[in-house]
Amino acid sequence: MSSDAMAIPSATAEARPCVEVVHEWVTTVDHKRLGILYIVYALLFLVVGGIEAIIIRIQLIRPHNDLVSPQVFNRMFTMHGTTMIFFVAMPVLFGFANYLVPLMIGARDMAFPRLNAFSFWLTALGGLLLYFSFLGGNGLYGAGNAPDVGWWAYAPLTAKAFSPGPSSDYWTIALLVSGFGSIGTAINLIATILCLRCMGMTLNRMPLLAWLNLVMSGMVLIAITPLSAAQIMLLVDRYLGGHFFDTQAGGSATIWMHFFWIFGHPEVYVLIIPCFAFMSEIIPVFSRKPIFGYPVMVGATVCIAFVSLSVWAHHMFTIGMNSYANSFFTITTMAVGVPTGIKIFNWLGTMWGGSIQFKTPMLFSIGFLFQFLIAGLTGIMLASAPFDWQLSLSYFVVAHFHYVIVGGILFALFAAFYYWYPKMTGRMLSERLGKLHFWLFLIGFHLTFDVMHFAGILGMPRRIYTYEPRPGWGTLNLVVTIGAFIQGAAILVFVTNLVYSYFKGAKAGNDPWDAWTLEWSVSSPPPAYNFASIPVVASRRPLWDLKHPEDPDSRYE
Amino acid sequence: MSAVTSPFTERSPEWTLPYKGKVGMAGLIIAESAIFTIFVVAYLFYLGKSITGPTPREVLETPIFFTICLLSSSLTIHLAGKELENGHRKTFLILWSITIALGALFLFGTALEWHRLIYEHGLTISTNLFGTTYYSLVGLHATHVTAGLVMLTVVLLFGLADRVGIDQAARIGTLSLYWHFVDAVWIVVFTVVYIVGR
Numbered sequence: 001m002s003s004d005a006m007a008i009p010s011a012t013a014e015a016r017p018c019v020e021v022v023h024e025w026v027t028t029v030d031h032k033r034l035g036i037l038y039i040v041y042a043l044l045f046l047v048v049g050g051i052e053a054i055i056i057r058i059q060l061i062r063p064h065n066d067l068v069s070p071q072v073f074n075r076m077f078t079m080h081g082t083t084m085i086f087f088v089a090m091p092v093l094f095g096f097a098n099y100l101v102p103l104m105i106g107a108r109d110m111a112f113p114r115l116n117a118f119s120f121w122l123t124a125l126g127g128l129l130l131y132f133s134f135l136g137g138n139g140l141y142g143a144g145n146a147p148d149v150g151w152w153a154y155a156p157l158t159a160k161a162f163s164p165g166p167s168s169d170y171w172t173i174a175l176l177v178s179g180f181g182s183i184g185t186a187i188n189l190i191a192t193i194l195c196l197r198c199m200g201m202t203l204n205r206m207p208l209l210a211w212l213n214l215v216m217s218g219m220v221l222i223a224i225t226p227l228s229a230a231q232i233m234l235l236v237d238r239y240l241g242g243h244f245f246d247t248q249a250g251g252s253a254t255i256w257m258h259f260f261w262i263f264g265h266p267e268v269y270v271l272i273i274p275c276f277a278f279m280s281e282i283i284p285v286f287s288r289k290p291i292f293g294y295p296v297m298v299g300a301t302v303c304i305a306f307v308s309l310s311v312w313a314h315h316m317f318t319i320g321m322n323s324y325a326n327s328f329f330t331i332t333t334m335a336v337g338v339p340t341g342i343k344i345f346n347w348l349g350t351m352w353g354g355s356i357q358f359k360t361p362m363l364f365s366i367g368f369l370f371q372f373l374i375a376g377l378t379g380i381m382l383a384s385a386p387f388d389w390q391l392s393l394s395y396f397v398v399a400h401f402h403y404v405i406v407g408g409i410l411f412a413l414f415a416a417f418y419y420w421y422p423k424m425t426g427r428m429l430s431e432r433l434g435k436l437h438f439w440l441f442l443i444g445f446h447l448t449f450d451v452m453h454f455a456g457i458l459g460m461p462r463r464i465y466t467y468e469p470r471p472g473w474g475t476l477n478l479v480v481t482i483g484a485f486i487q488g489a490a491i492l493v494f495v496t497n498l499v500y501s502y503f504k505g506a507k508a509g510n511d512p513w514d515a516w517t518l519e520w521s522v523s524s525p526p527p528a529y530n531f532a533s534i535p536v537v538a539s540r541r542p543l544w545d546l547k548h549p550e551d552p553d554s555r556y557e
Numbered sequence: 558m559s560a561v562t563s564p565f566t567e568r569s570p571e572w573t574l575p576y577k578g579k580v581g582m583a584g585l586i587i588a589e590s591a592i593f594t595i596f597v598v599a600y601l602f603y604l605g606k607s608i609t610g611p612t613p614r615e616v617l618e619t620p621i622f623f624t625i626c627l628l629s630s631s632l633t634i635h636l637a638g639k640e641l642e643n644g645h646r647k648t649f650l651i652l653w654s655i656t657i658a659l660g661a662l663f664l665f666g667t668a669l670e671w672h673r674l675i676y677e678h679g680l681t682i683s684t685n686l687f688g689t690t691y692y693s694l695v696g697l698h699a700t701h702v703t704a705g706l707v708m709l710t711v712v713l714l715f716g717l718a719d720r721v722g723i724d725q726a727a728r729i730g731t732l733s734l735y736w737h738f739v740d741a742v743w744i745v746v747f748t749v750v751y752i753v754g755r
Contacts (some may be wrong), residue, residue, distance in 0.1 A: 111577040187584035195577040221588040229595035236693055241683030244599060244693075250606045250686050259595060 029113035030528055031098050034120050036424060038095025041124060042088045043498075047491070048131075049083035052076045054488055057481040063469035070465040074148035077463065079130070081151030082171065085267065086178055087127040089409060093274040094123075094185050096416055097213045099424065101189060103519035103526060104207045106198025106535045111191035119184035126178030133170035147171035150463070152260055153234075155245035155253040160238055169238065176231045179224050186220035189213055198518075200537040205557070207517045207540070208297055212277035215301045216270055222309070223266035230259035254319060261312035268404065269308040272372075273301060275412035276343060279365055282419050283347050285515045286362035287354030290541060290553070293346040300339035300346075307336045317388040326385040333383035340376055344369060359513075360434030364415035367442055371407030375400060378453070393463075396456025402449050406487075414441070414494070421498070422512045426524040427505030433497040441490035447483025451476050516541035578731035586738045589701070593742055596697055597749055600690040604754055607685035616678045619751045623666030624743065627702075630659035631740040634709075634733045642726045650716045656736070657709050660702055667699050691750065698746050701739050708732055 025033060055076050059067050068076070098116065102109055110116045130147075137145035147167045149157040158168045193214045197206065234256075236242035243249035245256045284291045291297065313321060313329045321329075347369060356362065378400040382388050391397060414437070421429045455476040460467065467473055511520040518535060519526070521543055539545055539553035605612075637652035671692075674680045682692040712732065715721050721729070 112581060115581075183585075183588050187581050187588070190584045191577045191581040194580050195574045197574060199572045217584075218587075221584055222591045225588045225591035226595045229592045232592075232697075233596075233599065233693065236682065236689065242689035242693070243683070243686050244603075244689055250603070250608045251689075252602070255599065255602060262595075 027117075029109075029117045031102050031110045031113065031116060032424075032526060032528075032530075034116050035095045035097075035099030037120055038091045038098060038123070041127070042092035042095060043495075045083050045087040045091075045127060047495075049080050049088055050488060050491060052080040052083065054484060056080060057484040059466070060477050061481040062478065063467055063474050065466055071144060071148060073465045074150075075144070075146040078147050078150050078171070082130060082147070082175070083127075084405070085151065085271075086175060087123075087130065089271045089405070090178070090182060091123055091127075092413060093216075093271060094119075094182070096278070096420070097189055097216075097274060098185070100420065100519060101192055101210050101213055102196065103423075103522070103530055104517050105193060105196065105201055105210050106518050106531060106537065107192060107196035108530045108534075110188050111195055112188050115184050116188050119181040119188065122181030122184065123178045126174040126176075126181065129170055129177065130174035133167050133174075137165060137167035137170055152257075152264065154260075155251075155256040156247060158234060158238070159246065169235070172231045172234050172238075176228055176235075179228045179231070182220055182224050183228075186217035186224075189217040190221075193217075198531075198534050198537060204295075205537060205540045208280035208291060208294065209274075209277040209517075211298050212273050212280065212301055215305050216273040216277075219266055219270050219273070219305050219308075223263055223270055226259055227263035230256065230263070233259075254316075257316055257319065258313070261315045265312040265315065266305075266308050268401075269304060271409050272404065273304070275368070275409050276301065278412045278416040278419070279347055279368060281515075281517065282361050282365050282415050283350050285419075285513050286357045286359060286365070287351045288357070289350055289354040290516075291346070292349035292352075293342075294540065296342060297346055300342040303339040304336060307332060307339070311336060314383055314385075314388070317385045318392045330383055330385050334380055337376060337380055337383075344373060344376075359418075360429070360431055360438060361415045361419040361513075363435070363438045364411050364418065367438070368408055368411040368415065371403060371411060371445070375403035375408055378403065391456055393461055394456040395452050395460045395462055398462045399449050399452035399456055402452070406445055407449065411441075414438075417494075417498075419513065420519075421501070422508030423519055423524045423526070425502055425505075426508050427501050427503075428508050428512060429497050429501045429505060433493055433500070437490050437493040437497060440493060441487055444483045444486030444488075444490055447486060448480050449483070451479045451483065455480070511543070516543045518542055521546070576727055576731075578728060579734065582731045582734045586734065589738065590742075593697065593745070596690075596694045597745060600694050600749055600754065603686045603690050607687045609685045611678050611680050611684075611687070613687055613691070613750070613754050616674055616680060617751060617755060618670070620666050620670060620747075623663045624747055626659045626666070627663040627740055627743055630656045630663075631737050633659065634736050638726065638729050638733050641721070641723065641729055644723050646716070646719075646722065649721070650713070653709065653713055653716060657706060657713060660706050660709065660736075664699060664702055664706070667695065667702075694746060695750065698739070698742055701742070705736050705739050709736070 025037065028034060028037075055068060056073065059065055059073055059076075098110065101107075133146045135145070137147070144165060144167055147153075147170060149163055149168055149171065153168065153171060156162055158172075193206070193210050203211075233242070233244040237244050237246060243251045245251050245253055247253055280291055280297060311329060311333045313325060314333045317326060317329070378396070382391065382397065382400055418429050418434055421427070455473060456462075458470070458472055458476070460470075460473055460476075467477075508524045510523055512524075513520070518531075518537070521535065522530060535542065537545075539557050541553045545552035545554055633652045634656045637649050637656060640646075640652060641649040680688045680691075682688050709732070712721060712729065
C-alpha cells in the first residue's frame with residue numbers, strides 16, 4: 001500500500017561518482033550508516049590488533065627467541081591491549097547498538113543524530129592518533145615511537161623521566177578523545193531508548209538487547225569517566241609539572257591503579273553486557289522459544305552493573321592492601337558470579353525443550369555459553385586473594401581474561417555478525433564458510449588459551465619478553481602460538497565470508513531467521529527512514545503477534 | 558503495506574515519553590559527576606600529603622561573596638525559564654543577563670584568588686601536591702562555568718535577535734539543568750576545599 005503511495009526512487013540503482021558516495025558516508029547522521037562505519041572501523045583495527053598479537057606470539061614461540069627487540073615487544077603488547085579494548089571491542093559494540101537499538105524499539109533514528117556522528121568521528125580520531133604515534137612518537141632522539149607503558153599505563157612508567165617524548169601522550173589523548181566519543185554515544189543510546197520507543201513499547205516489552213544496552217550505557221557514563229579524569233591528571237603531571245602520580249613529591253602510584261581499575265573493571269562489563277544482549281536475542285530465535293525469565297534477565301543485568309562497580313581492586317591484590325580491603329573485594333567479586341550465573345541458567349532454560357537449530361549464529365552462541373562459564377570459573381578462582389597472590393601476573397591471568405574477551409565477547413560478536421549481517425547487507429553469510437570459521441576458531445581458541453592456563457600454573461610470568469627453557473614452557477608456548485595462527489586463519493575465513501557474501505551471498509529477504517523483533521519487519525537493508533509508518537506493539541514479540549494473529553503473545557502478557 | 562501493525566491496535570492513544578533533551582542532559586550530568594568525583598577523591602586523598610608548603614590553611618580564604626553570586630544565579634536562571642514559559646520575553650532576557658553577570662562575577666572571583674595565590678604565595682600547579690590538586694579541581698569547575706557562560710551568552714544573543722520564544726522553553730530548561738549542575742558541583746568543591754580541607 002504505502003510503497004506505491006510513496007514511490008521511492010531507487011537511488012542506489014544507478015552508478016554514482018565515488019566522491020559522492022564517500023561524501024555521503026562522511027557526512028552521514030543516519031544511525032545505520034554510522035553503525036556500519038563503527039563496525040568496519042573496528043574490523044580494520046581487529047586485523048591490526050591481531051597482527052600485533054601474532055608478533056607477540058612469534059616472539060614467545062621458543063625460549064631465548066629474539067625476533068623483535070624488548071622495546072618493540074613492549075610496544076606490541078601495549079598497542080595490542082589498547083587497540084583491542086578501545087578501538088575494536090568498544091566501537092564494534094557501539095556499532096551494533098547504533099544499528100539495532102532504533103530499529104528494535106521502532107524509532108527512525110537515534111535521539112541526537114549529529115551527536116551520534118560526532119561521537120563516531122571522535123572515536124575514529126582517537127584510533128588514528130594512537131597509531132600516528134608510530135610516526136610522530138619519536139619526539140626526542142631515541143625516545144621510541146609507539147607507547148610502551150602497557151594498556152594500564154601504571155605510574156611511574158608514564159612519568160616524564162621514564163617515558164620521554166610524546167609516545168605516552170598519544171596513548172593518553174587517544175583514549176581521552178575516544179572516551180568522550182563513548183560518553184556521547186552512551187548519552188545518545190540512553191535518550192533514544194527512554195524517549196523514542198514506539199507506541200506500546202513499554203520498558204517491560206522492550207527487547208532485551210535494548211534493555212541491556214541501556215544498562216551498558218549507564219555504566220559507560222560512570223565507568224569511562226574516571227579514566228578520562230585520570231588521563232586529565234596524567235596530562236597535568238606531564239605537561240604542567242603536576243604531582244598527582246609523582247611519588248617524589250608525595251604523590252601516589254597506587255592511586256593511578258585505583259583510578260585505572262575503577263574504570264578498568266566495569267569496562268569488562270561494559271563490553272560483556274552488549275554480548276549478553278546478543279545472546280538474549282539469538283538463543284531464543286534458534287531455540288524457537290521466547291526468552292526464559294525476561295524480568296530476571298533485566299534484574300540480573302542491573303545487579304551485575306551495580307556490583308561490578310565495587311570490585312575493581314581485585315586487580316590489585318598483589319600491591320599489598322589490608323586484609324579488610326582484600327576480603328571486601330574478594331566477596332564482591334565472587335558476588336558478581338551470582339547474577340551472571342542466573343543469566344547462564346536463563347539461556348540454558350531458553351534452550352531447554354526448544355527445537356534448536358544449529359545455524360552458525362547458534363554455534364557461536366553455544367561456544368559463548370561454554371567458554372564464558374569457564375572464564376567465570378577461573379574468575380572466581382582469581383577472586384580469592386590468596387589464590388591471586390600465587391597466580392597474579394602470570395599467564396594464568398592472561399588466559400583468564402582472554403577467555404572472557406575472546407571466548408566470550410568475540411564469540412558473541414561473531415554470532416551477532418552471522419545473525420544480523422543479512423539485515424545490514426541484504427545477503428546471507430555463507431553457512432559453509434561460517435561453520436568452517438566456527439570450528440577453526442574454536443580449535444585455535446582452545447589450543448591457545450586452554451594451554452596458557454597451564455603455562456601460568458607452571459609459573460610463567462606475563463609481560464615478559466623472553467624466557468628461560470624451563471620444563472614444559474617451550475612446548476606449551478609453541479602450542480599457544482600454533483593456536484594463535486589457527487585463529488588467524490579462522491579470521492581470514494571470516495573476512496572472506498564477509499566480502500564474498502556481500503556480492504555472492506543468497507538474498508536474505510526481510511526475515512531470514514523467522515525472528516520476532518521489529519528490525520526483521522523492514523526490508524534488508526532497511527530504508528533510511530526505517531519504518532514507513534511507526535509500528536504499534538502489544539507484546540515482547542511483535543512479529544510473532546503479526547505472524548500468529550490466532551495466538552498472539554499479547555494475550556498472555 | 559504498513560511496516561508492522563499489531564493485531565491489537567485499539568490501545569489507549571496516550572503515549573508520552575520523557576523529553577530527550579532532559580534525558581540527554583541528565584546523562585551528561587551523571588558522567589560529569591563521575592569526573593568530578595575522581596578529582597574530589599584525589600583532593601581529599603592528597604590532603605596534608607604535600608612535602609613542601611604552602612598549605613591550604615596558610616593561603617586559602619573562603620570566597621563567600623562569589624559563592625553567593627554563583628548560587629543565586631541558579632535562582633535567576635530558574636526564574637528566567639519560568640518567565641519564558643509564561644511568554645514574558647523581556648523579563649526573561651533581563652533575568653538571563655543577570656545570570657550571565659553573576660556567573661562572570663564568580664569567574665572573576667576565581668581569577669582574583671588565583672592571582673593572589675600565584676603572586677603573593679607563589680603557589681602554582683607544580684609547587685606541591687596541594688597546588689596540583691587545588692588548581693585541577695577548582696580549574697575543572699571554572700572550565701565548566703566558562704563553558705556554561707558561553708552557552709548562556711549564545712542564548713542571550715539569540716534572545717536579543719528575538720529568536721528565543723516560548724517554543725524554546727524546553728531547550729532553555731535543558732540548558733538551565735546544566736547550570737544548576739555547575740552550581741551544585743560548586744557546593745561540593747566549596748565544602749571540600751574551603752571547609753574540610755582547611
